[in-house]
Amino acid sequence: xxxxxxxxxxxxxxxxxxxxxxxxxxxxxxxxxxxxxxxxxxxxxxxxxxxxxxxxxxxxxxxxxxxxxxxxxxxxxxxxxxxxxxxxxxxxxxxxxxxxxxxxxxxxxxxxxxxxxxxxxxxxxxxxxxxxxxxxxxxxxxxxxxxxxxxxxxxxxxxxxxxxxxxxxxxxxxxxxxxxxxxxxxxxxxxxxxxxxxxxxxxxxxxxxxxxxxxxxxxxxxxxxxxxxxxxxxxxxxxxxxxxxxxxxxxxxxxxxxxxxxxxxxxxxxxxxxxxxxxxxxxxxxxxxxxxxxxxxxxxxxxxxxxxxxxxxxxxxxxxxxxxxxxxxxxxxxxxxxxxxxxxxxxxxxxxxxxxxxxxxxxxxxxxxxxxxxxxxxxxxxxxxxxxxxxx
Numbered sequence: 078x079x080x081x082x083x084x085x086x087x088x089x090x091x092x093x094x095x096x097x098x099x100x101x102x103x104x105x106x107x108x109x110x111x112x113x114x115x116x117x118x119x120x121x122x123x124x125x126x127x128x129x130x131x132x133x134x135x136x137x138x139x140x141x142x143x144x145x146x147x148x149x150x151x152x153x154x155x156x157x158x159x160x161x162x163x164x165x166x167x168x169x170x171x172x173x174x175x176x177x178x179x180x181x182x183x184x185x186x187x188x189x190x191x192x193x194x195x196x197x198x199x200x201x202x203x204x205x206x207x208x209x210x211x212x213x214x215x216x217x218x219x220x221x222x223x224x225x226x227x228x229x230x231x232x233x234x235x236x237x238x239x240x241x242x243x244x245x246x247x248x249x250x251x252x253x254x255x256x257x258x259x260x261x262x263x264x265x266x267x268x269x270x271x272x273x274x275x276x277x278x279x280x281x282x283x284x285x286x287x288x289x290x291x292x293x294x295x296x297x298x299x300x301x302x303x304x305x306x307x308x309x310x311x312x313x314x315x316x317x318x319x320x321x322x323x324x325x326x327x328x329x330x331x332x333x334x335x336x337x338x339x340x341x342x343x344x345x346x347x348x349x350x351x352x353x354x355x356x357x358x359x360x361x362x363x364x365x366x367x368x369x370x371x372x373x374x375x376x377x378x379x380x381x382x383x384x385x386x387x388x389x390x391x392x393x394x395x396x397x398x399x400x401x402x403x404x405x406x407x408x409x410x411x412x413x414x415x416x417x418x419x420x421x422x423x424x425x426x427x428x429x430x431x432x433x434x435x436x437x438x439x440x441x442x443x444x445x446x447x448x449x450x451x452x453x454x455x456x457x458x459x460x461x462x463x464x465x466x467x468x469x
Contacts, residue, residue, distance in 0.1 A: 100244070113360070117376070124216060129180075130179070131206065141173055208227065282338065292314040297310060352387070
């Protein structure tokens with residue numbers, strides 16, 4: 078059985094202080110309990126150093142307050158310098174070096190002198206340009222390194238660390254819901270093989286609030302109806318239920334506070350539908366490299382140009398439970414979310430090297446599925462495989 082870690086002392090849907098958060102969190106990888114990988118849009122250049130020229134002056138320490146008030150009053154500078162400190166104390170000098178503005182703002186020495194005069198900055202010396210980082214990294218050690226080698230930076234902490242720390246999950250609920258959609262996906266896959274139907278897709282979505290499941294649908298798209306993805310069908314189901322119950326939803330969004338569990342990373346249409354529905358969190362099992370619009374491309378859930386966001390997590394399991402980017406059935410997912418052992422009765426096992434007649438073997442679920450596929454494509458037909466019984 079998939080082992081879970083649940084801390085009952087941490088209630089769901091509440092913010093928690095770090096001292097009370099017993100979850101195992103890898104802040105650098107964005108990984109919770111070695112199972113849930115945080116999917117966020119991160120600038121790939123955030124930790125790559127890029128230097129820009131700025132104007133600096135040297136002043137007497139006793140004039141630092143007046144000088145700083147003057148240079149900080151400059152608000153027209155197009156370059157954001159909030160990540161750097163305005164004053165630098167250099168070894169061996171009795172003066173302080175003050176950062177005035179970017180060279181993008183004032184390109185010539187004469188312009189800088191004129192501005193300093195208008196700001197009544199006290200006597201200064203050694204007006205010159207130096208290079209400073211154009212942004213701050215999100216790793217403290219790197220921030221310290223750039224400070225030592227270039228210019229003092231302001232470290233305010235990694236905002237995402239607090240987001241991870243404030244995340245509250247109930248692994249029991251997550252396990253139960255993922256297991257349910259995985260089993261349904263397997264059922265669709267096996268039925269597809271049995272009926273030799275190449276149109277059905279084993280994509281399943283479940284929407285829940287805590288342990289309560291409010292909708293569960295499989296993918297029903299077809300050439301004549303290409304939009305009935307499982308997420309869209311779930312939304313339709315909830316909408317229909319609310320209409321049937323005459324629920325007044327005029328004061329809230331459709332799925333506010335609800336979580337979505339799905340077997341595959343959603344497409345652009347479904348991701349945008351979830352934005353409009355204002356879901357709380359989405360957890361998926363398999364990345365869709367070609368069609369997914371979360372981790373694979375766009376990061377729609379974390380797009381700064383949209384007026385809403387939601388959490389996204391990918392189930393990655395422990396080291397021996399990794400989910401690959403291939404098919405659901407070939408990546409060990411069934412072995413993760415379904416019981417570790419199942420009893421398979423082979424009615425005719427001659428093909429498998431045993432002519433002793435009926436036998437029962439204990440094998441992993443993914444192996445059982447492979448046997449099922451072989452049975453569907455063998456001359457013996459369905460008679461090759463008897464029955465499959467999942468052990469709890």
